[in-house]
Amino acid sequence: LAKTTQPISMDSYEGQEVNITCSHNNIATNDYITWYQQFPSQGPRFIIQGYKTKVTNEVASLFIPADRKSSTLSLPRVSLSDTAVYYCLVGDRAGANNLFFGTGTRLTVIP
Amino acid sequence: DADVTQTPRNRITKTGKRIMLECSQTKGHDRMYWYRQDPGLGLRLIYYSFDVKDINKGEISDGYSVSRQAQAKFSLSLESAIPNQTALYFCATSDFRGTNTGELFFGEGSRLTVL
Numbered sequence: 001l002a003k004t005t006q007p008i009s010m011d012s013y014e015g016q017e018v019n020i021t022c023s024h025n026n027i028a029t030n031d032y033i034t035w036y037q038q039f040p041s042q043g044p045r046f047i048i049q050g051y052k053t054k055v056t057n058e059v060a061s062l063f064i065p066a067d068r069k070s071s072t073l074s075l076p077r078v079s080l081s082d083t084a085v086y087y088c089l090v091g092d093r094a095g096a097n098n099l100f101f102g103t104g105t106r107l108t109v110i111p
Numbered sequence: 112d113a114d115v116t117q118t119p120r121n122r123i124t125k126t127g128k129r130i131m132l133e134c135s136q137t138k139g140h141d142r143m144y145w146y147r148q149d150p151g152l153g154l155r156l157i158y159y160s161f162d163v164k165d166i167n168k169g170e171i172s173d174g175y176s177v178s179r180q181a182q183a184k185f186s187l188s189l190e191s192a193i194p195n196q197t198a199l200y201f202c203a204t205s206d207f208r209g210t211n212t213g214e215l216f217f218g219e220g221s222r223l224t225v226l
Contacts, residue, residue, distance in 0.1 A: 034214070043201045043217025044154065087153065093213035096167065099144065101154040 022088030115218035134202030
């Protein structure tokens, strides 16, 4: 089971780009990296998933270096509505080790 | 209507009572999960089921049991509730096939208070 380490919290001003890094030194060959967003009293919501290099969708970008021992979630031009907890999960998508959330990173966007 | 529905949404009960939280889904997914979230903490996996005949313990299964009555239904039971089971409980589903991401789809949560 690949353990992940994220900062506990981050603050950012509106309009800035935010980068949240996740460390996963013992990631396995079949493991993917998945990020979720959670607002208070709601269930987490899938943001993005990647295996290597860079993945981009309408919400975020995910940067994964060649050694895959870390990954960075990038949120462009954040707004107040991006205030949430962000979780990095690492595991085999077909198996059961992609189900562990940890404590996540609490992002606070400041006006 | 929500794809993943949890009932009840809120419940207050007393120590020693038996409680059942129910989850139903219309997504047609084979995989279903129960998570628990305590204030300020992340989600912890209680039980998971990859199909109707498959039930597995997660990180914190002690004090809980589950039943997968059908593909669409997955219930969580607390046989004898205790105060430290006071938490927000989430049901989730997923469907992994081929290149699918296997992303989890969550219900709206069931807030349980044990007095």
